Amino acid sequence: MRRTALALALPPAAAVLVLAGCTASDTTPPPAPAGVTAQAGSATSVHVMWQDPAAADGVRNYQVFQAGRLVRELPADKTMVDVTGLTPQTAYAFTVRARDGAGNTSAPSAAARATTPAARAEDHRAPTAPARTTGRPDGPRSATLSWTAATDDTAVTAYDIYQGGIRIHTAGPGETAATLTGLQPDTAYTFTVRARDGADNSSPDGPAVDLTTPPSDGQGPGTAPTGFSAAASPGAVTLTWTAPDTGRATTAYELHVNGRPVTVIQFGAGAVPPPGGTVEHRLTVAEPAGTVWVLRLRARLPDGNWGAFSADRRIVLAG
Missing domain, CATH: 2.60.40.10 (Immunoglobulins)
Incomplete structure (x- = not known):
């Protein structure tokens, strides 16, 4: 388990996922990603996008291929990526595969094609902003x-x-x-x-x-992490919570200590909790024993907003 040093001014931290994975009998791959498109963003990059997965598909991450070669791997909540380092005036074809928690990989998606434009090395002038x-x-x-x-x-x-x-x-x-x-x-x-x-x-x-957006009759699941708990041990605090079920995996959480944000707990590829998954994260702390912390947590949602806060948890740091 990786640790994060916390002294009320934290760098971004890696998080560790603790959840019950799919059983060994799970051999059914998720469906291939749908709606894959590719659009040249510059002379050396192409923007690839695809549709959100259904929650029932159990997608944990995506693999993006160019001409059969793996070029990017992304967590399940990322359905777009810029593939860079390409050659100007060149035609490219991209496919995407989905992978679930048991390691089953989908068939390739339909290929999406794009051609990069000619390079303009001396172009330093930005476009105008859209006027309306x-x-x-x-x-x-x-x-x-x-x-x-x-x-x-x-x-x-x-x-x-x-x-x-x-x-x-x-x-x-x-x-x-x-x-x-x-x-x-x-x-x-x-x-x-x-x-x-x-x-x-x-x-x-x-x-x-x-x-x-208008209200919904069934507003859907809440956006706050649930079951949030904190346990102090000498030099450390262990946080546990259940990821909000927003329909897509959550890769970032903002941690507040005593009413102010101190760090973003960021998941990397391969450690992303599925909706409703249980997460554990360990902080290494430098504050003296007896220090009182009030902790709360919120998730970054697929729409770019922060979700609702978890319940507050009060702890006293251990010596």
């Missing part, structure tokens, strides 16, 4: 965003959509609208759009658009 952005909720968990096309001295190659400072979607150069999924009911959002060119120069944010 509008949005509307389509229901409790989705919304449609529209924007006006940007301009560039060479060409716009992509539009990146941000929410809460997190990029949650990328659209192609000819697109001026996108449907965003994985949102939360009865939640206020602020979205912005940036244009990007073939040299990876990004525009400033376009005008922000605010919208609120």
Whole structure:
């Protein structure tokens, strides 16, 4: 188990997953990822996206292949990736495979193809920002965003959509609208759009658009980690909680101590808790015995927001 030193100002930490894995009899692979698309983002990069998995599929991570070669591996909550280090003016084909907790790997997805544009090494001018952005909720968990096309001295190659400072979607150069999924009911959002060119120069944010998703009759599972507990031992604190069941795996949690955020517990590939999975994380602490901490935790949701806080837990550090 990896440890994190905590002195009320923590660096990002790795987390350790403790859960009951699939049984040895689980030999059924998940379905191949659907809706795979590829869009050249620059002369040397392609943005690959695919649809969210169903919770019942039990997907733990994804593998992205180019011409049969593994180029990226991602946790289950990541359904987009920029594949970099490519060659300008070259055609590429990408496939994606899903893998579950028992190690069963899906068949390859349908191939998505993209051709990188010519390199423009001296291009340092960013595109203009989209001049207008509008949005509307389509229901409790989705919304449609529209924007006006940007301009560039060479060409716009992509539009990146941000929410809460997190990029949650990328659209192609000819697109001026996108449907965003994985949102939360009865939640206020602020979205912005940036244009990007073939040299990876990004525009400033376009005008922000605010919208609120409507409530849902069954609001769905809560977003707070449940069963949160903390146990002190000499020089350490062990945290345990159950991941919120948001339909997708959660890779980041923000830990608050005595009312202020002190670190983000970040999962790497292969250690991502599935929705409802039990997680354990150990902190190495330097504060003296007898120090009182009040701890609480919240998860980063698939829509880029932080979820609701867990219950507070009060502990006294051990000597």
